[in-house]
Amino acid sequence: xxxxxxxxxxxxxxxxxxxxxxxxxxxxxxxxxxxxxxxxxxxxxxxxxxxxxxxxxxxxxxxxxxxxxxxxxxxxxxxxxxxxxxxxxxxxxxxxxxxxxxxxxxxxxxxxxxxxxxxxxxxxxxxxxxxxxxxxxxxxxxxxxxxxxxxxxxxxxxxxxxxxxxxxxxxxxxxxxxxxxxxxxxxxxxxxxxxxxxxxxxxxxxxxxxxxxxxxxxxxxxxxxxxxxxxxxxxxxxxxxxxxxxxxxxxxxxxxxxxxxxxxxxx
Amino acid sequence: xxxxxxxxxxxxxxxxxxxxxxxxxxxxxxxxxxxxxxxxxxxxxxxxxxxxxxxxxxxxxxxxxxxxxxxxxxxxxxxxxxxxxxxxxxxxxxxxxxxxxxxxxxxxxxxxxxxxxxxxxxxxxxxxxxxxxxxxxxxxxxxxxxxxxxxxxxxxxxxxxxxxxxxxxxxxxxxxxxxxxxxxxxxxxxxxxxxxxxxxxxxxxxxxxxxxxxxxxxxxxxxxxxxxxxxxxxxxxxxxxxxxxxxxxxxxxxxxxxxxxxxxxxxxxxxxxxxxxxxxxxxxxxxxxxxxxxxxxxxxxxxxxxxxxxxxxxxxxxxxxxxxxxxxxxxxxxxxxxxxxxxxxxxxxxxxxxxxxxxxxxxxxxxxxxxxxxxxxxxxxxxxxxxxxxxxxxxxxxxxxxxxx
Numbered sequence: 001x002x003x004x005x006x007x008x009x010x011x012x013x014x015x016x017x018x019x020x021x022x023x024x025x026x027x028x029x030x031x032x033x034x035x036x037x038x039x040x041x042x043x044x045x046x047x048x049x050x051x052x053x054x055x056x057x058x059x060x061x062x063x064x065x066x067x068x069x070x071x072x073x074x075x076x077x078x079x080x081x082x083x084x085x086x087x088x089x090x091x092x093x094x095x096x097x098x099x100x101x102x103x104x105x106x107x108x109x110x111x112x113x114x115x116x117x118x119x120x121x122x123x124x125x126x127x128x129x130x131x132x133x134x135x136x137x138x139x140x141x142x143x144x145x146x147x148x149x150x151x152x153x154x155x156x157x158x159x160x161x162x163x164x165x166x167x168x169x170x171x172x173x174x175x176x177x178x179x180x181x182x183x184x185x186x187x188x189x190x191x192x193x194x195x196x197x198x199x200x201x202x203x204x205x206x207x208x209x210x211x212x213x214x215x216x217x218x219x220x221x222x223x224x225x226x227x228x229x230x231x232x233x234x235x236x237x238x239x240x241x242x243x244x245x246x247x248x249x250x251x252x253x254x255x256x257x258x259x260x261x262x263x264x265x266x267x
Numbered sequence: 268x269x270x271x272x273x274x275x276x277x278x279x280x281x282x283x284x285x286x287x288x289x290x291x292x293x294x295x296x297x298x299x300x301x302x303x304x305x306x307x308x309x310x311x312x313x314x315x316x317x318x319x320x321x322x323x324x325x326x327x328x329x330x331x332x333x334x335x336x337x338x339x340x341x342x343x344x345x346x347x348x349x350x351x352x353x354x355x356x357x358x359x360x361x362x363x364x365x366x367x368x369x370x371x372x373x374x375x376x377x378x379x380x381x382x383x384x385x386x387x388x389x390x391x392x393x394x395x396x397x398x399x400x401x402x403x404x405x406x407x408x409x410x411x412x413x414x415x416x417x418x419x420x421x422x423x424x425x426x427x428x429x430x431x432x433x434x435x436x437x438x439x440x441x442x443x444x445x446x447x448x449x450x451x452x453x454x455x456x457x458x459x460x461x462x463x464x465x466x467x468x469x470x471x472x473x474x475x476x477x478x479x480x481x482x483x484x485x486x487x488x489x490x491x492x493x494x495x496x497x498x499x500x501x502x503x504x505x506x507x508x509x510x511x512x513x514x515x516x517x518x519x520x521x522x523x524x525x526x527x528x529x530x531x532x533x534x535x536x537x538x539x540x541x542x543x544x545x546x547x548x549x550x551x552x553x554x555x556x557x558x559x560x561x562x563x564x565x566x567x568x569x570x571x572x573x574x575x576x577x578x579x580x581x582x583x584x585x586x587x588x589x590x591x592x593x594x595x596x597x598x599x600x601x602x603x604x605x606x607x608x609x610x611x612x613x614x615x616x617x618x619x620x621x622x623x624x625x626x627x628x629x630x631x632x633x634x635x636x637x638x639x640x641x642x643x644x645x646x647x648x649x650x651x652x653x654x655x656x657x658x659x660x661x662x663x664x665x666x667x668x669x670x671x672x
Contacts, residue, residue: 104556180460
């Protein structure tokens with residue numbers, strides 16, 4: 001069975017295009033806007049969308065996403081709300097959605113229940129920041145049985161051995177962390193990114209999306225040129241949401257379009 | 268598979284760094300390899316006689332070990348039961364047990380060629396210990412500390428600065444220990460190639476809980492020899508306060524096989540039993556993952572980490588070292604709590620009856636010891652780990668007293 005994420009990346013490769021995967025924290029500024037944002041980004045041409053579950057202690061995130069988590073939690077947004085709003089947006093748009101979370105909220109609901117709820121809502125995959133590959137097999141299988149992928153992370157510090165191990169078990173796509181650090185915009189694409197993409201491509205044909213620190217069309221073009229199938233853009237979008245609030249969907253849709261359009265310049 | 272079976276698959280998948288079902292290494296991929304390197308370096312150092320010799324030398328001559336095991340005669344008399352022996356970690360250099368671990372880890376950092384040291388601190392005792400060893404070895408030192416903790420432990424902030432450390436205030440969340448650890452983790456993941464994270468308690472991802480225990484077990488190893496020499500017998504109980512749990516695991520480890528010795532950890536009961544009013548993880552927490560380890564965590568129904576409260580910054584933490592969760596499940600150790608008022612009372616009591624001003628953290632253990640003394644009776648004997656001295660808390664206590672008058 002081909003998963004929805006596989007299909008989405010397959011479609012990109014077939015047509016020789018590169019993709020954009022935006023990240024937003026669900027419930028920031030509120031769930032109604034989250035729905036509008038997903039619809040707008042899908043309309044803008046997003047390959048897939050990462051919908052973040054707000055967490056009280058986002059130790060892998062920089063200040064922008066930390067603040068988004070705080071705003072969402074202040075509104076009392078819960079894991080089930082996030083899955084529900086993402087599910088409605090899938091029905092409206094068909095865009096593949098990856099639920100992005102820290103481990104503890106998922107454990108509290110129960111991993112099997114998370115897999116079932118995500119499948120019922122029509123989500124395409126789940127990514128867990130603090131669940132390393134060694135411990136992820138059971139959850140990965142629970143998701144795969146239901147047609148969902150567990151997206152795996154690869155970092156500049158991952159050894160060749162680990163990249164091979166992670167690739168063997170990974171489904172959907174690999175998330176390449178472009179830089180050692182937390183999420184957040186940076187001036188330049190890290191030199192680590194190209195080296196990491198090379199190392200990944202040596203061991204696997206899986207699609208690769210590069211994230212952490214990508215905020216401009218120039219950085220996206222650079223990552224695509226280095227062989228990334230897609231770029232993941234988080235903090236730059238969350239910052240627009242922080243700035244524009246309920247008016248953010250228009251701005252964010254335009255931004256996604258601009259990022260995607262920039263690849264034409266190169267072609 | 269059901270939720271429970273999936274959870275088990277997650278916890279048993281990688282064998283290393285577990286205490287029963289607790290512990291593990293739940294961090295972002297970027298930190299996995301650095302934690303592997305740290306584990307390898309620690310394993311190698313532990314077996315290296317030169318490393319052990321250097322550490323023992325520093326513990327003796329720089330820190331002043333062994334610390335005394337002192338019979339608290341007038342406290343025992345007041346308690347009216349068992350005799351209470353105090354393991355005087357407050358007399359070690361920098362005034363708490365934290366120096367034991369800081370010395371061990373700084374030697375490891377040097378061995379690994381890391382010149383930039385970061386640490387988190389709650390009460391400031393671990394921050395002071397880290398600043399101290401960095402000054403001693405000429406290393407750059409950055410300490411993350413919750414803004415709230417900086418206020419209530421201002422003396423320790425100044426001590427760290429005096430020794431050349433940079434103290435970075437953390438404004439996120441509850442502005443206490445948990446938030447300082449988040450910020451230290453963010454720094455580490457960013458500067459991981461040249462930075463050593465000198466974690467101060469027996470928590471966090473593997474190998475920290477094991478490594479910190481090994482550097483702190485000197486407390487119990489000494490105490491066990493001392494109690495034999497002094498009394499010709501084992502104690503009936505060993506009592507220690509539990510925040511992250513490093514002084515407690517350090518005091519307990521030597522006695523684990525002495526089945527008749529009760530091991531009792533005292534958590535912070537805070538100002539009440541509602542979630543948010545205390546830091547008693549074993550009386551209100553459920554198992555979960557916080558900051559890299561699977562253990563008991565104070566959290567809400569949606570898996571968000573709860574705010575905590577304790578009069579003592581060092582016990583004010585939402586999770587607890589994973590080995591304590593395991594020892595409790597085995598029934599080998601018991602965990603009780605003392606609330607803010609009881610700790611403050613014990614702070615006064617030890618000051619007045621023994622001329623020893625304890626850290627507010629340690630006062631929690633003293634408070635429970637007084638209750639336990641009656642239960643054990645006249646023939647009883649117990650060791651209380653006096654994990655730190657109370658100079659840093661004098662200001663807090665003075666303000667509280669002014670407020671209640």
